[in-house]
Each structure stands twice: as structure tokens, then as C-alpha cells.
Amino acid sequence: MLGWDRVSQLIEEKVQAVTDPVRDDEVAGQAATGLLRRPAIARTVMRDDSTRMAVHQAQFDNSEEGSDRDSVNDHERGH
Structure with a gap:
């Protein structure tokens, strides 16, 4: 079983893997738009x-x- 620190590290690695290729603002905007159309993601994002x-x-x-x-x-x- 993975400890919380390792789970957190894995999540951070996945986030980095997704955000690195979308440094261009236009591409990032289109990706964010697509993700925010998913209700569960929009709810999670808007909690921050x-x-x-x-x-x-x-x-x-x-x-x-x-x-x-x-x-x-x-x-x-x-x-």
C-alpha cells in the first residue's frame, strides 16, 4: 500500500506530465476549456x-x- 507522501508525489508527477506540453497559452486554454466542461472537474477546480x-x-x-x-x-x- 502506498503512503500519502508517495500518492501525493505520483499525483504531482501526473500533473507535471500534463502541464509541460501545454506551455502555449492557446493550447492550454483549449485544454482547460475541455476539462472544465466536465462537471466534476469544474466543481473541484472552483473549490480553490x-x-x-x-x-x-x-x-x-x-x-x-x-x-x-x-x-x-x-x-x-x-x-
Whole structure:
């Protein structure tokens, strides 16, 4: 039977094996999107406070960018 330290080490090795190949942000984003579509993974990920805050900040930033784009488009159309 494996001790907790060894189990933790094995998990960390698996995480490293998955994250090393996806250093490119576009690839990492697509991989994360696919994983987060799995309800059990999304629930687990959102339990982590720093991850949840990062996701909420990204939502806010995206909505601000959308508002900024809308304002620019309205200005360019003369509204």
C-alpha cells in the first residue's frame, strides 16, 4: 500500500506530465476549456479560492473589454 507522501508525489508527477506540453497559452486554454466542461472537474477546480478569483477576474476583464469594444464601435458608427 502506498503512503500519502508517495500518492501525493505520483499525483504531482501526473500533473507535471500534463502541464509541460501545454506551455502555449492557446493550447492550454483549449485544454482547460475541455476539462472544465466536465462537471466534476469544474466543481473541484472552483473549490480553490485563488482559481475561483482568477476565473471571476477573467470574466470581469472580458466583460470590460466587450464594453470598451462596443463603445469604440458605437463611436465609429457615429452613435
